[in-house]
Amino acid sequence: MIGYPANSILVLVEVSPSGQLRSGAAELIGAAASVGSAVALALAPTGNAERLGTELAALGAAQVLISETEEHASSVVVPAVDALAAAAAVVAPEAVLTANSIRGRDAAARFAARSGSALALDAVGISRDEEGIIAHHSVYGGAYLVDSAASTGALVITLRQGSSDLRSEAQPSNVQQLPVAASGAPEATITAYRETAAASSRPELRGADIVVSGGRGLGSGENFSLVEGLADALGGAIGASRAAVDAGYVAQTMQVGQTGVTVAPQLYIALGISGAIQHRAGMQTSKTIIAINKDPDAPIFDIADFGVVGDIFTVVPQLVAAIEAKRG
Amino acid sequence: MKIIVLMKEVPDTYGERTLDLETGLLNRSASEPVLDEITERALEVALSHREKDANTEVVLLTVGPAGTLPATLRKGLAMGADRAVHVQDPALLGADLSLTAQVIAAAAKHIGFDLVIAGNASTDGGGGALPSMLTELFGVAGLASLSTVAIDELTVSGSCNTEFDSYEASIDLPGVISVTEALPDARFPNFKGIMAAKKKPFETLDLAQLGIVIDQETARSIVISAAQRPARNAGIRIEDAGDAGDQIAEFLAQNQLIKGRSA
Numbered sequence: 001m002i003g004y005p006a007n008s009i010l011v012l013v014e015v016s017p018s019g020q021l022r023s024g025a026a027e028l029i030g031a032a033a034s035v036g037s038a039v040a041l042a043l044a045p046t047g048n049a050e051r052l053g054t055e056l057a058a059l060g061a062a063q064v065l066i067s068e069t070e071e072h073a074s075s076v077v078v079p080a081v082d083a084l085a086a087a088a089a090v091v092a093p094e095a096v097l098t099a100n101s102i103r104g105r106d107a108a109a110r111f112a113a114r115s116g117s118a119l120a121l122d123a124v125g126i127s128r129d130e131e132g133i134i135a136h137h138s139v140y141g142g143a144y145l146v147d148s149a150a151s152t153g154a155l156v157i158t159l160r161q162g163s164s165d166l167r168s169e170a171q172p173s174n175v176q177q178l179p180v181a182a183s184g185a186p187e188a189t190i191t192a193y194r195e196t197a198a199a200s201s202r203p204e205l206r207g208a209d210i211v212v213s214g215g216r217g218l219g220s221g222e223n224f225s226l227v228e229g230l231a232d233a234l235g236g237a238i239g240a241s242r243a244a245v246d247a248g249y250v251a252q253t254m255q256v257g258q259t260g261v262t263v264a265p266q267l268y269i270a271l272g273i274s275g276a277i278q279h280r281a282g283m284q285t286s287k288t289i290i291a292i293n294k295d296p297d298a299p300i301f302d303i304a305d306f307g308v309v310g311d312i313f314t315v316v317p318q319l320v321a322a323i324e325a326k327r328g
Numbered sequence: 329m330k331i332i333v334l335m336k337e338v339p340d341t342y343g344e345r346t347l348d349l350e351t352g353l354l355n356r357s358a359s360e361p362v363l364d365e366i367t368e369r370a371l372e373v374a375l376s377h378r379e380k381d382a383n384t385e386v387v388l389l390t391v392g393p394a395g396t397l398p399a400t401l402r403k404g405l406a407m408g409a410d411r412a413v414h415v416q417d418p419a420l421l422g423a424d425l426s427l428t429a430q431v432i433a434a435a436a437k438h439i440g441f442d443l444v445i446a447g448n449a450s451t452d453g454g455g456g457a458l459p460s461m462l463t464e465l466f467g468v469a470g471l472a473s474l475s476t477v478a479i480d481e482l483t484v485s486g487s488c489n490t491e492f493d494s495y496e497a498s499i500d501l502p503g504v505i506s507v508t509e510a511l512p513d514a515r516f517p518n519f520k521g522i523m524a525a526k527k528k529p530f531e532t533l534d535l536a537q538l539g540i541v542i543d544q545e546t547a548r549s550i551v552i553s554a555a556q557r558p559a560r561n562a563g564i565r566i567e568d569a570g571d572a573g574d575q576i577a578e579f580l581a582q583n584q585l586i587k588g589r590s591a
Contacts, residue, residue, distance in 0.1 A: 140347070
């Protein structure tokens with residue numbers, strides 16, 4: 001029996017039905033390793049333990065637990081909750097960390113309810129003080145910074161994707177199979193499935209260094225090519241305001257704001273976006289904000305580091321040409 | 329079928345929302361309280377089902393302070409819900425998710441249900457965990473973050489788009505689902521609904537009536553500090569005089585924001 005250090009952080013990483021690590025594992029393990037010993041937990045189809053163990057050690061996991069299960073592809077969340085419960089029983093972690101993804105949050109919430117643990121959601125970082133692990137949160141669109149902790153026991157934390165750039169050094173591979181007793185909790189039945197991992201060459205909106213967003217000022221879905229052109233010139237991701245989504249220009253998954261994705265990139269460029277509070281709540285912690293809008297009273301200018309009152313249809317093409325020229 | 333819809337009162341996102349920096353709690357008096365839009369969409373799912381199956385009862389359930397909530401919740405009744413249950417107790421001030429989930433679970437059992445429908449995440453807390461916690465506490469099946477929903481007598485099915493994949497799935501009832509804003513907008517209350525809402529049953533419960541004694545030893549998530557981020561200031565602003573694009577490119581270059589073309 002291998003022992004686990006007292007400062008173990010149990011990290012649930014996500015794996016595709018075919019056994020491939022999802023993006024985000026490096027971020028979770030990096031954050032965990034910054035405050036303790038990262039113990040990675042993955043569910044995978046049979047025959048993937050050694051390979052995943054090596055991959056997770058390379059990302060900084062000091063120890064790796066793999067629950068091999070044929071239910072992995074056909075289940076939604078129950079096997080992950082059962083595996084978390086089994087892993088927590090042997091590791092006795094100081095904290096449990098998952099991504100604040102749809103599946104990660106579901107598993108974390110159910111594990112917290114099952115184990116009676118305190119739950120800290122959508123953290124943007126973790127640290128420790130003399131009393132234990134602390135989760136840092138950015139709330140109300142980043143207007144407030146709040147720290148939370150567990151009154152007792154392990155804190156279960158979901159980490160906002162793309163919020164932490166801490167990465168760990170590779171560790172020697174140390175993988176073990178984790179036996180998991182099925183809880184028998186009622187589970188959903190998957191009737192149809194498809195991978196949607198973007199075939200796009202553009203970065204994902206969450207966690208992108210550069211985001212170019214378009215708003216109602218674009219006027220149509222076709223005109224969104226203006227946003228795409230600038231995003232591609234800068235190597236950035238594409239976002240949109242709620243107004244642009246509601247007008248049907250782009251898919252809801254691209255919405256930045258209170259009810260969409262929250263981003264905090266190095267550079268955020270807002271094209272034809274007025275900057276309603278709902279939008280600002282999703283991007284106002286960006287490091288540098290540039291706004292182009294023809295309305296000089298648009299509230300987006302109140303938070304822009306560089307604002308241009310002008311027509312996006314003339315300014316953006318000139319900007320793209322100038323970027324290409326500067327890059328040579 | 330008996331459907332419980334979880335409703336939440338939140339500060340209107342069109343106004344400034346503030347935290348009390350002493351307690352880390354929402355400053356409720358500083359902003360207009362409204363029903364969270366996503367919970368209205370959850371209610372719309374329930375009301376749409378009742379139109380197809382008249383033998384459906386739609387019960388609103390909320391937890392929150394006495395203050396403005398009863399008035400806020402009336403909107404849900406005016407939209408068409410049959411009755412409302414409001415859990416309030418001074419001991420719930422500052423309740424964390426675990427305690428809130430425990431209270432909602434107890435209240436839902438008190439009401440009885442075939443299906444619980446919630447929004448996937450509120451606009452203020454934004455946790456998105458409560459429906460999953462309830463699923464676990466009830467020991468029933470659940471589906472989180474559905475972007476389509478079909479309800480029949482014995483099952484609920486729907487589709488979910490995650491960050492990596494999308495799937496269609498179904499659960500046997502009883503169960504818990506949460507819905508995203510991909511679902512249709514909620515209906516507006518009409519005049520008839522507003523008048524009828526005044527006469528609909530409105531039950532108020534406290535912790536004693538639900539048989540809940542708060543266990544001080546239980547693990548809780550606690551706020552240990554809260555601070556306001558300094559407000560952002562406006563920087564340079566220019567009117568386009570024909571060279572704004574070049575000026576932005578210059579600004580980007582000075583700030584090392586133009587990266588080399590990657591291979």
